[in-house]
Amino acid sequence: MSENKLRVHWEGSQLVHHSLALVNREICTRMMSDPSLDLGVIPYETDPNFPVDERLKALQSRIVPNGGSADITVRHQWPPKWTAPPTGKWVISQPWEYGAIPRQWYIPMKYWVDEIWVASSYNKECYVRCGIPQDKICVIPHGVDPSVFHPEVPAIELNTNKSFKFLFVGATIFRKGIDILLEAYASEFTSADDVCLVIKDFGMNSVYEGQTSAQQIRDFQKLQTHPEVLYITSHFSASELAGLYQSCDCLVHPYRGEGFGLPILEAMACGTPPIVPNMGSACDFCTEKTAFFVPSEEKTYPSMTKIGPYDLIDHPWWIEVDRKELRRVMRRVYENHSLVKEKGMLAAQDALTKFTWDDSVARVINRLKAIATEQHRERKTVNTVIEEELRHAVELYLSGAPSKALEIFRCVLEKDPLNVTANYNAGILYVFGNNFRQALEHFVTLTNRIDDRPDSFRGQVWSYIGLCHTQMNNYSAAMAALDTGTRLSPDSLPGAIRCYQQILRGIEQTEDAEHLLGELYHRLAIGYFTLKNELRAKDMSELALKHEPNRDDFKHTHQLIQQKISITKETYEKVLAGTSHHRYGLIWRSPVFNGSGYAEESKSFLMALQQHPVEIHLVPIDGVPNTELTPSSERTLLTNMLTPLSQQPIIHLQSCPAYQFELPRAPISIGRTMYETDSVPETWVERMNEQTEIWVPSHFNRDTFIQAGVDANRIYVMPGALDLAKYSPETVEPYALDTKKSFRFLSVFDWSLRKGWDVLLRSYFSEFRADEDVCLVLKVVSLLDPNARPREEIQNLTQKMGIPHVPEVLILDNALTEEEMIQLYKAADAFVLPSRGEGWGRPYMEAMAMQLPTIGTRWSGQTEFMSDENSYLIDIDDVVPVSEKMPYYEALFKGHNWAEPSESHLKSLMRYVFEQRNSARQVGVKARESLMLSFSRDKIGSLLFNRLEELVRRHYT
Numbered sequence: 001m002s003e004n005k006l007r008v009h010w011e012g013s014q015l016v017h018h019s020l021a022l023v024n025r026e027i028c029t030r031m032m033s034d035p036s037l038d039l040g041v042i043p044y045e046t047d048p049n050f051p052v053d054e055r056l057k058a059l060q061s062r063i064v065p066n067g068g069s070a071d072i073t074v075r076h077q078w079p080p081k082w083t084a085p086p087t088g089k090w091v092i093s094q095p096w097e098y099g100a101i102p103r104q105w106y107i108p109m110k111y112w113v114d115e116i117w118v119a120s121s122y123n124k125e126c127y128v129r130c131g132i133p134q135d136k137i138c139v140i141p142h143g144v145d146p147s148v149f150h151p152e153v154p155a156i157e158l159n160t161n162k163s164f165k166f167l168f169v170g171a172t173i174f175r176k177g178i179d180i181l182l183e184a185y186a187s188e189f190t191s192a193d194d195v196c197l198v199i200k201d202f203g204m205n206s207v208y209e210g211q212t213s214a215q216q217i218r219d220f221q222k223l224q225t226h227p228e229v230l231y232i233t234s235h236f237s238a239s240e241l242a243g244l245y246q247s248c249d250c251l252v253h254p255y256r257g258e259g260f261g262l263p264i265l266e267a268m269a270c271g272t273p274p275i276v277p278n279m280g281s282a283c284d285f286c287t288e289k290t291a292f293f294v295p296s297e298e299k300t301y302p303s304m305t306k307i308g309p310y311d312l313i314d315h316p317w318w319i320e321v322d323r324k325e326l327r328r329v330m331r332r333v334y335e336n337h338s339l340v341k342e343k344g345m346l347a348a349q350d351a352l353t354k355f356t357w358d359d360s361v362a363r364v365i366n367r368l369k370a371i372a373t374e375q376h377r378e379r380k381t382v383n384t385v386i387e388e389e390l391r392h393a394v395e396l397y398l399s400g401a402p403s404k405a406l407e408i409f410r411c412v413l414e415k416d417p418l419n420v421t422a423n424y425n426a427g428i429l430y431v432f433g434n435n436f437r438q439a440l441e442h443f444v445t446l447t448n449r450i451d452d453r454p455d456s457f458r459g460q461v462w463s464y465i466g467l468c469h470t471q472m473n474n475y476s477a478a479m480a481a482l483d484t485g486t487r488l489s490p491d492s493l494p495g496a497i498r499c500y501q502q503i504l505r506g507i508e509q510t511e512d513a514e515h516l517l518g519e520l521y522h523r524l525a526i527g528y529f530t531l532k533n534e535l536r537a538k539d540m541s542e543l544a545l546k547h548e549p550n551r552d553d554f555k556h557t558h559q560l561i562q563q564k565i566s567i568t569k570e571t572y573e574k575v576l577a578g579t580s581h582h583r584y585g586l587i588w589r590s591p592v593f594n595g596s597g598y599a600e601e602s603k604s605f606l607m608a609l610q611q612h613p614v615e616i617h618l619v620p621i622d623g624v625p626n627t628e629l630t631p632s633s634e635r636t637l638l639t640n641m642l643t644p645l646s647q648q649p650i651i652h653l654q655s656c657p658a659y660q661f662e663l664p665r666a667p668i669s670i671g672r673t674m675y676e677t678d679s680v681p682e683t684w685v686e687r688m689n690e691q692t693e694i695w696v697p698s699h700f701n702r703d704t705f706i707q708a709g710v711d712a713n714r715i716y717v718m719p720g721a722l723d724l725a726k727y728s729p730e731t732v733e734p735y736a737l738d739t740k741k742s743f744r745f746l747s748v749f750d751w752s753l754r755k756g757w758d759v760l761l762r763s764y765f766s767e768f769r770a771d772e773d774v775c776l777v778l779k780v781v782s783l784l785d786p787n788a789r790p791r792e793e794i795q796n797l798t799q800k801m802g803i804p805h806v807p808e809v810l811i812l813d814n815a816l817t818e819e820e821m822i823q824l825y826k827a828a829d830a831f832v833l834p835s836r837g838e839g840w841g842r843p844y845m846e847a848m849a850m851q852l853p854t855i856g857t858r859w860s861g862q863t864e865f866m867s868d869e870n871s872y873l874i875d876i877d878d879v880v881p882v883s884e885k886m887p888y889y890e891a892l893f894k895g896h897n898w899a900e901p902s903e904s905h906l907k908s909l910m911r912y913v914f915e916q917r918n919s920a921r922q923v924g925v926k927a928r929e930s931l932m933l934s935f936s937r938d939k940i941g942s943l944l945f946n947r948l949e950e951l952v953r954r955h956y957t
Contacts, residue, residue, distance in 0.1 A: 004036075005035075005036060005037060005038040006036060006037050006038065006071050006072070006368060006369065006372050007038045007040070007069070007070045007071045007072075007088070008031075008037055008038065008039050008040070008070060008071065008072050008073075008074065008368060009039075009040045009041075009042055009064060009067070009068075009070040009072070009073045009074070009085070010024065010027075010028050010031075010039065010040070010041045010042065010073075010074050010076070011041075011042040011043075011044070011073060011074065011075040011076070011077060011081070012024045012042075012043065012044070012075060012076040012077035012093075013043055013044065013045050013077060013078075014028065014041060014043045014056075014059060015043065015046060015047060015050040015052065015056060015059075015060070016045055016046065016047040016050060017047065017050065017235070019262060020076060020077065020078055022262075023076065023142060023262075024041075024076055025056070025059065026143070026145065026357040026360070027357065027360060027361055027364055028041055028059055028062070029055055029056070029058070029059050030357060030358065030361040031361055031364065031365065032058060032059065032062065034365055036365075036369075037365070037368070039062055040062055040063070040064035040068070040070065041059065041062045041063055041064065042063070042064055042067065043063065044077060067085075067086065069086065069087040069088065070085065070087060070088045071087075071088045071089065071372055072088050072089045072090075072091060072368055072371055072372060073085035073088055073089070073090055073091065074091040074092075074093060074117075074368075075090075075091070075092050075093065075094075076092075076093035076094070076117075080092065080094055080105070082104070082105070082108040082112075084112055084379065089114040089115075089371055089372070089374075089376065090112070090113050090114050091113070091114060091115045091116070091117060091367075091368075091371065092109070092113045092115075092116050092117070093116075093117040093118075093140075094109075094116060094117070094118070095118060095119060095123060095259025095260065096123065096126065096127070096259065097123075097175055097256075097257030097258055097259055098175075098257055098307050098312070098316040098317075098318065099126050099129075099257070099298075099300075099314075099316050099317035099318065100126075100130060100312040100313050100314035100315060100316050100317065101126075101127065101130045101132075101312065101313050102307070102310035102311065102312060102313070103310075103311045103312060103313050103407070103410055103411050103414055104310070104311075104411075104414050106130065106131065106132075106313055106408075106411040106414075107385055107389070107411055107412075107414070107415060109127070109132050109136075110131065110132055110133065110136075111379070111380050111385045112379050112380075113136070114136075114371060114374075114377070115136055115137075115138055115367070115371055116132065116136055116137045116138070117137075117138050117139075117140050117367070118137060118138075118139055118140075118259070119139070119140065119141055119142050119259050119260035119281065120139065120141070120258075120259065120260050120261075120280070120281035120284050121139055121281075121283075121284050122279070122280045122281050122283065122284075123139075123259055123260075123281060124137045124139055126317075130313050130314065131313070131404075131408070138367055139284075140360060140363045140364060140367065141260065141284060141285065141355055141359075141360060141363075142260045142262050142265065142355070142357075142360055143265070143355050143356045143357040143358070143359055143360040144262075144265055144266050144269040144351060144352070144355060144356055144357065145238070145356070145357055146269070146352050146356055148238045148239055148242050149238075149242045149245070149266045149269035149270050149351075150242075150269060150270065150348070150352065151246075151269075151270060151271035151344075151345070151348045153239070153242040153243055153245075153246050153270055154243055154246065155243055155246040155247035156240060156243035156244055156246075156247050157247075158196075158198060158230060158244075158247055158248075159230060160196040160198075160228060160230050162194050162195055162196035162228055163194050164194055164195045164196070164249050164334055164337070165195070165196050165197075165198050165247065165248040165249050165250075166185070166195065166196070166197045166198065166248065166249070166250055166251075166252050166330065166333075167197075167198045167199075167200070167244070167245065167248035167249075167250065167251045167252065167267065167272065168181060168197065168198070168199045168200065168251070168252055168253065169200045169202070169241070169244070169245075169251065169253075169263035169266075169267070170200075170201075170202055170253070170263055171201065171202050171208040171211075171212060172199065172201045172212045172213040172214065172217065173208050173211050173212060173213070174256065175255065175256050175257050175258075175318070176253070176255055176256070176258075177253070177254035177255050177256050177321070178199075178213050178217075179213065179216075180254045180321060180323060180326065181197075181252055181254055181326075182213075182216070182217070182220055183323065184254075184323055184326040184327045184330060185197050185227060185229075185330065186220070186226050186227065187327055188327040188330055188331055189227035189330075189334075190225060190226075190227055191224060191225055191226060191227055191228065193227055193334075195227055195228070195334055196227070196228040196229070196230055197227065197228070197229045197230070197252075198229075198230045198232065198244070198247075198248055199217060199229060199230070199231050199232065200232045200236065200241075200244060201214065201217075201231065201232065201233050214231075214233070217229060217231050218231065232244075241266065242266070242270055245266060245267045245269075245270035245272045246270045246271070246272065248267075248272055249272065249333075249337070249340055250272060250273055250274070250275060250292075250333050250340055251263070251264060251267040251268075251272050251273070251274040251275065252274070252275045252330065253274055253275070253276050253282070254275070254276070254277060254294065254321045254326055255276070255277065255280065255281075255282075255319065256318035256319055256320065257280070257318050257319065258280060258281045258282065259281060260281050261276070261280075261281050261282045264276060264282050264285075264286070265285055265351055265355055267347075268285070268286075268290060268291075268344075268347035268348060268350065268351040269347075269348055269351040269352055269355075270348065271344040271345060271347065271348040272344055272347070273290060273291055273292065273340060273343035273344045273347045274286065274291050274292070274347075275291070275292045275294060275326070275329055275330065275333065276291055276292075276293065276294065277293070277294055277296035277319050277321050278293035278294060278295055278296055279296045279297075279298070279319050280296075280319045285350070285351065285354070285355050286347075287350070289343065289346050289350075290343055290346045290347035290350050291343065291347065292329050292332075292333055292343070293329075294321045294322060294325050294326045294329050295321070295322045295325045296319050296320060296321045296322065297319070297320060297322075298317050298318070298319060298320075299317060299318055299319070299320040300315050300316070300317045301315055301316050301317070301318070302315050304316050311410075313407045313410075313411065314403070314404075314407055382415055382416070385415070386412050386415060386416055386419065386422075389408050389411065389412050390408075390409075390412060390419075390421050390422065392408055393405045393406075393408035393409050393412070393422075393425065394425075396408060397425075397429075399786075400786065402429055402432060402433075403429075403433075405425070405429060406426060406429040406430070406433075409422040409423075409425050409426040409429070410422075410426060413426065417445075418445065418449060420446060420449055420450060420453075423442040423443070423445050423446050423449075424442070424443075424446060424461065426439075426442050427439045427440075427441075427442035427443045427446075427464060428464070430442065431464060431467065431468070434471075436467075436468040436471040436472055437468075437472065439464070439468050440465065440468035440469070440472070443461055443464050443465045443468065444465065446461050447461065447462075447465075455488040455489060456488070456489045456491065457489075458488050458489070459484075459485045459486070459487070459488030459489020459490075459491075459492050460485070460489055460492060461485075462481050462482075462484040462485035462488060463481070463482060463485030463486070463489065463492035463495050463496060464485075465481040465485070466478045466479070466480075466481035466482035466484075466485055466496065466499055467495065467499055469481060470482075470499040470502050470503055471502075473506055475503050475506065475507065475516060476516070478499060478503060479500075479503070479516065479519070479520075479523075482496040482499055482500070486527075490530075493527055493530060493531065494531070494662060494663045496523075496527065497524060497527040497528070497531075497663055498663070500520050500523055500524050500527070501524070503516070503520060504517070504520055504521075504524075507520070517543075517547045518544050518547035518548035518551065518554070519544075521540050521541070521543040521544035521547065522540075522541070522544040522551075522553070522554050522557065524537075524540040524544075525537045525538075525540035525541035525544055525557055525558070525561065526557060528540060529557070529560070529561055529564070531663060531664065531665045532648060532649060532665050532666055532667070533652075533663070533664045533665065533666060533667055533669070534561055534564050534565050534568065534667050535565070535667045535668075535955060536664070536667075537561045538558075538561050538562070538565060541554070541557055541558040541561050542558070544557075544558075545558060565667075568648075568650070568667065568956060569956045569957075572584075572650065572952050572956045572957075573956065573957055575952075576949070576952065576953055576956075576957060581613070582647075583613040583614055583615040583647075584613065584614045584615065584650055584651060584948060584949070584952065585615050585617075585645045585646075585647045585648060585649040585650050585651070585666075586614050586615065586616050586617070586649060586650070586651045586652075586653060586948070587616075587617050587619060587645070587649045587651070587652045587653065587665060587666060588602070588606060588616050588617070588618050588619065588641070588653050588655070589619040589621060589652070589653070589654045589655070589656070589662065590602040590619075590620070590621065590653075590654065590655035590656055590672070591620065591621055591622045591655075591656065592606070592618065592620050592622065592630075592638055593620060593622045593626055593627045593629065593630060593638075594622040594626060594629075595626060595629050595781070595815065596783060597839075597840065597842045598655055598656055598657075599622065600818075600842060601655070601720050601721070601840070601842065602655050603630065603634060603638070604720070604721040604722060604723060604937060604940070605655070605721060605940070605941075605944060606618070606637075606638065606641065607634060607637070607723065607937060608721050608937045608938070608940050608941030608944060609941055609944055609945060610637065610941075611938075611941060612941065612942075612944075612945040614945065614948070615645055615646065615647065616641045617641065617642075617643065617644055617645045617649070618638060618641035618642055620642075621656060621660065626815060628815075628817060629815065629816075629817050629818060630817075630818065631817070631818060631819060648666075649665065649666040650666055650667060650668060650952060651666050651667075651668045651669070651670065651948060651951070651952070652664045652665045652666035652668070652669045652670070653669075653670040653671075653672065654669075654670070654671050654672065654691075655671075655672035655673070656672075656673065657673060657684075658671060658673045658680070658684035658687045658688050659681070659683060659684055659687065661673075661687040661688070661690070661691070663690065664690065664691065664692070667955065668692045668693075668951050668952065668955060669690070669691045669692045669693075670691060670692060670693050670694075670695055670951075671687070671688055671691040671693075671694045671695070672694075672695040672696075672718070673688070673694065673695075673696070673839075674696055674697050674698070674701050674839025674840055674861060675701060675704065675705070675839055676754055676835075676836075676837035676838055676839050676860060676861070676898065677704070677837050677882055677893065677896035677897060677898045678704050678707075678837075678879065678896060678897045678898070679704055679707065679708045679895065679896045679897075680704065680705060680708045680710070681891065681892050681893075682708075682709075683891075684708075685708055685709045685710055688705070688710045688714070689709075689710060689711050689714065691714065692714070692951065692955075693714050693715075693716050693951060694710060694714050694715050694716070695716050695717075695718040695947075696715060696716075696717055696718070696839075697717070697718065697719055697720050697839060697840040697861055697864065698717065698719075698839070698840060698860075698861040698863070698864040699717055699864065700860050700861050700863065700864065701717075701839060701861060702715050702717055716947065718940075718943065718944065718947065719864060719865070719934070719935055719940060719943075720840050720842060720845065720935065720940070721935060721936070721937050721939075721940030721941070722845055722846065722849055722931060722935055722936070722937065723937045724849055724928075724931065724932055724936050724937070725937075726818070726822060727822055727825070727846060727849035727850055729826060729850050729851045729928070732822050732823055732825075732826045732850070733823060733826065734823055734826040734827035735820060735823035735824040735826065735827040736827075737775075737777060737810060737827050738810060739775040739777075739808060739810050741773050741774055741775035741808055742773050743773055743774045743775070743829050743830075743914055743917075744774075744775050744776075744777050744827065744828045744829050744830075745764070745774070745775070745776045745777065745828070745829070745830050745831070745832050745910065745914075746777045746779065746824065746825065746827075746828035746830070746831050746832070746847070746852070747760060747776065747777070747778050747779070747831070747832055747833050748779040748780075748821075748824075748831075748833070748843040748846075748847075749778075749779075749780060749781075749833060749835070749843065750780070750781050750782065750783045750784055751780045751781070751782050751784075751785065751788040751790050751793075752784050752785065752788075752886070752887075753836070753883050753885060753886055754835065754836050754837055754882075754886065754898065755833065755835050755836070756833065756834035756835050756836050756857070756901055757778075757780075757790075757793075758797065759834040759836075759900075759901050759903055759906065760776075760832065760833070760834050760906070761776075761794060761797055761809075762797070762801065762903060763834070763903045763906040763907045763910065764776050764807060764809075764910065765797075765798065765801060765803055765806050765807065766801070766803075766903075766907065767907040767910055767911055768807040768910075768914075769805075769807060770805035770806055770807050770808070772807060774807055774808070774914060775807070775808040775809070775810055776807070776808070776809045776810070777810045777812065777824075777827075777828060778790070778809065778810070778811045778812065779812045779813075779816070779821075779824060780811065780812070780813050781813070782813075784887050784888075785887045790811055790813065791811060794809065794811075812824075821846070822846075822850070825846060825847055825849075825850040825852060826850060828847075828852055829852070829853075829917070830852055830853045830854070830855065830910075830913045830914075830920060831843070831844070831847030831848075831852045831853070831854045831855065832854075832855040832856075832906075832909075832910060833855070833856055833857075834855075834856075834857055834874055834901040834906050835856065835857050835860070835862070835901075836857070836898040836899050836900065836901065837857075837859065837860045837898040837899060838857075838860045838861040838862050839860075839861045840861045840862065840864070841856065841860070841861050841862030841866075844856050844862045844865075844866060844871070845862075845865060845931065845935070847927075848865075848866075848870065848871065848924070848927035848928060848930075848931055849927075849928055849931055850928070851921070851924040851925055851927065851928045852924050852927070853871075853872065853913050853920035853921065853923045853924045853927075854866070854871045854872065854924070854927060855871070855872040855873075855874060855906070855909050855910065855913065856871060856872075856873060856874065857873070857874045857876065857899055857901045858873035858874055858875055858876060858899075859876050859879070859898075859899035860898075860899065865930065865931065865934070865935060867930075869926060869930075870923065870926045870927040870929075870930045871923065871927055872909045872912075872913065872920075872923070874901045874902060874905050874906050874909060875901075875902045875905045876899040876900060876901055876902060877900045877901070877902045878899075878900050879897045879898065879899055879900070880897060880898065880899075880900045881895075881896070881897055882894075882896045882897065882898050
């Protein structure tokens with residue numbers, strides 16, 4: 001062979017009866033004639049009965065018995081082989097029909113293979129969705145042999161008298177959609193119809209043997225009312241198969257998954273148009289002119305994690321056709337013979353001019369030559385790959401994709417089963433998914449691998465082991481592991497306390513573990529005392545002594561707790577009597593710097609308490625803080641509050657969603673929280689009932705929380721506050737807006753369906769014309785859904801509404817300081833927000849403080865300060881279930897209801913405020929006056945302090 005030739009080895013089946021071998025034969029026999037290639041083939045299976053003609057004898061002569069060296073090795077075989085070839089570059093031609101790829105493929109495909117070939121764009125898209133870089137994937141469609149498959153091929157005789165014949169060709173397996181086809185066919189046609197479904201089953205003597213629907217098809221044939229089915233299982237040569245296509249009128253292939261769908265293309269080449277899903281591989285070579293599309297959607301199978309022997313990187317997904325639409329299309333085809341013929345002619349023309357094996361081979365050779373000229377990339381070592389993938393997994397988790405992160409950790413464990421980082425993080429993510437048995441396997445694997453790690457890390461591992469045993473009701477094992485965990489890592493104590501609480505609840509339902517009660521209560525007493533929650537510690541200590549009154553260690557613990565309570569009581573009795581200037585020690589835990597509603601409210605509360613004898617230690621929980629949003633004077637005060645207390649805290653106040661509540665770290669605990677629907681998540685209730693008191697902003701939340709199971713005696717209504725000196729319409733300069741319209745509606749919200757942006761925009765677009773002197777200014781953030789695309793969704797809405805010219809909308813999605821936000825309110829003429837539910841509705845309050853006529857929904861938290869006298873309340877059409885489209889629906893909103901604001905009423909209110917501006921301004925003036933009476937910073941500051949003092953008095957006098 002010439003030294004200048006490109007040496008290519010092609011590994012995979014050749015002379016056997018299945019589709020991969022067919023593709024290999026068609027490509028390799030044509031590649032042999034290219035003088036620039038030195039082709040060797042490496043088959044790994046043979047069929048001694050396979051017919052071999054002169055062309056295939058020439059292919060046999062290219063077999064490389066011992067491999068040898070090559071410039072490029074192409075592998076197209078099943079199962080795939082992931083060992084790198086000894087020399088040269090490496091191409092994998094690998095179809096996959098189930099969406100999510102096998103886990104063991106991920107690292108080789110991503111890092112070690114030089115290029116991946118697939119036969120369809122959809123297959124490429126699926127690989128990319130699984131994390132394979134798209135620039136490594138090349139689409140090389142399959143083809144047909146025009147000398148065999150063409151419209152002039154003679155039809156074969158079929159054993160049927162029916163004049164119209166549907167055809168299915170392929171293995172009759174679930175993936176190919178044969179069950180869907182039979183169901184649609186039986187539902188739409190009867191034995192009286194002049195129609196026959198011809199099924200050519202390729203699965204009987206193939207890798208699908210034993211998996212086909214042969215029995216179901218035969219049972220189908222037995223029912224006399226069913227339309228006719230002709231079932232063929234005998235072997236067909238290529239020319240006989242072409243004759244079969246020619247003898248039928250229309251191919252039907254409602255596949256769930258296909259790497260390419262070669263029978264579809266072969267049928268088209270013979271002039272037989274197909275019925276196919278409007279998604280997936282066939283869309284690369286089928287068009288509306290050449291095929292009949294059936295509306296379809298992707299369907300994920302969450303109960304499945306494996307395909308055959310393969311663990312998948314995610315749940316598999318398939319294409320599912322609309323079954324009613326499939327029936328409709330089949331009926332339409334049956335009744336429109338001329339349309340079928342017309343599409344068939346166009347299909348043949350398309351297939352034979354664009355999708356032949358010569359076209360495929362040309363693409364193959366072009367790619368081989370391009371690969372040969374590319375710089376050789378050193379394959380990364382396993383250790384380097386693992387390090388990169390661990391970083392990638394952490395990035396995925398931090399970006400809000402925990403399930404994808406878990407799959408990466410599992411892929412790493414395929415290569416390094418004892419990897420500490422992957423096991424630890426996989427265990428944590430399984431815990432988050434409530435899969436405690438699998439989590440436990442990972443943590444137990446670690447116990448023999450971390451002796452040289454810091455005690456804090458080892459303690460965390462043992463604490464997670466305790467958590468898993470707790471959830472699995474293995475109480476003795478749980479307590480032993482938790483004991484080890486807290487001994488090694490005191491920071492794991494809060495988690496251990498929650499486990500002990502759960503074990504207590506479990507023991508109440510069984511008699512097997514009553515002997516553990518005394519020890520459990522004692523551990524809880526010590527835990528609470530360590531967290532400085534002495535009152536709760538006292539309750540637990542008394543229960544421990546009740547079960548085991550003679551334990552000296554229990555008595556000693558109880559004595560220590562009583563002594564501490566006496567000291568605290570003595571201190572605060574003097575404060576309450578006015579004989580001591582000792583300030584109340586308060587831990588305040590909340591967001592303060594991230595611009596959220598909780599953060600803005602907490603800043604108002606903290607500033608309001610500055611005039612009272614309270615020493616505050618601030619614990620911010622902002623996630624990603626942006627301190628620039630806070631005025632510098634307030635920022636200085638808040639920064640000073642970060643200093644630890646000079647005394648033991650008497651009160652621990654947390655202002656945040658209740659799922660973020662920590663165990664109280666003071667004798668008196670307050671949880672400030674709110675919710676926007678008619679209930680709260682079930683997991684929140686227990687966290688709230690751990691607090692001494694729950695402060696809600698509105699009577700609406702008081703009622704919804706009690707209904708959800710929160711102890712009514714713990715709930716106290718504490719309204720929100722606003723610094724009305726800042727929100728001063730007389731002194732603030734307006735924000736510069738990029739609009740020439742003189743009337744500006746303003747809306748401020750997180751881009752979420754709960755905020756009713758869809759209701760607002762539909763109402764605005766249908767009520768106002770593009771030529772009216774009006775602009776809707778949207779100040780939006782994307783806190784709940786960081787992937788939200790407001791501009792794109794607005795464009796989609798206008799297209800759906802069919803409005804070519806819409807009134808002006810100005811979107812502001814940049815971060816604004818508090819001062820700039822107040823200026824933005826000043827720049828507006830009215831505020832509007834048709835929210836479906838609010839815990840409080842701070843933007844309404846801010847707008848009203850700036851004397852804006854304010855339009856809001858007549859439901860939920862904002863009705864605490866909005867009325868028909870000081871605002872414009874939108875009637876609701878109904879209280880309806882929360883949309884399943886909400887992010888985190890299952891965890892946060894399932895079973896909840898919210899309001900559906902009336903679009904017609906909203907439109908009339910917006911029109912009224914726009915046209916009756918003087919009257920609307922007077923309502924805005926009343927709005928500010930009403931806030932000054934009840935919600936000023938000084939008034940709410942006094943309410944806050946008085947309530948704190950009342951709680952101390954109640955518990956220590």
